[in-house]
Amino acid sequence: MSTLATEAIVSTIPAGLSNILSIIGHPNRSEPITNEACGQPTNPSGATVYIADVDAEDRWPRWRAQVAEGKIRSVLHVPMRSGPQVIGVLSLYTLHPDAFTPDDVAVAHILARHASVAVATARHEETLARAVDARKLVGQAMGILMERFDLSDDQAFALLRRYSQDTNTKLRDVAQELIDTRQLPSARVTEPGLDH
CATH class of the missing domain: 3.30.450.340 (Beta-Lactamase)
Structure with missing residues (x-):
């Protein structure tokens, strides 16, 4: 510039x-x-x-x-x-x-494009990292349900998903609550064995 x-x-x-x-x-x-x-x-x-x-x-x-x-x-x-x-x-x-000058403006646009790529890449990587973390949490919660109630992986996931939908809570948050408390969240969910 x-x-x-x-x-x-x-x-x-x-x-x-x-x-x-x-x-x-x-x-x-x-x-x-x-x-x-x-x-x-x-x-x-x-x-x-x-x-x-x-x-x-x-x-x-x-x-x-x-x-x-x-x-x-x-x-x-x-x-x-x-x-x-x-x-x-x-x-x-x-x-x-x-x-x-007009040349300065042109260089600024080039710098802005480079900054845009860096910001978009960082946001994408952050989103992927959150998705991987959420998947790990859901997997752990499914494992707890499978062991405790003798459920298949599909049944455990269906139970988590149903609770998430019934309570309008993110699936990741439902899984985190189950992992933290080692208990099924109590609101509006029937016993998992009934879904067999």
Whole structure:
């Protein structure tokens, strides 16, 4: 980049939150500032937001005041995408007005793509790890039921699944409760032997 950014922040949008149009960080905060919290630049299309001179910006006065506290003068926000979904924002800040050139914007888009891949990969790996952990818990719970009530693996799984559905509890949580207490959860489940 022709101008070195004073700060660069990658802010991610927590998975499952669809009501946040963008998250744009502030270089002097550990948490991102959301649209709703401070009237910051909204970005419904997921387009790049370039504020050439923070001092001249009048669309988002609360946001401008917070960013100006850090003597920030130019801001470039580039959306990070995973497919069509915006998963975060790469935010670049500098102490100089009119600091980012078209080449800088192009490089920022490349960096945002790389950050997007890293975030999407980390989220995918986290999801897989949770699924493996849940499968282990369910397997342990099934083993307890199979040994205690002389059930087949299909019968033990059916019992866990039925309890999960009847109580509107995640299967993983039902399994964890059984493992922790070594007892069948008591609410609304008939004895497993009746399912033979």
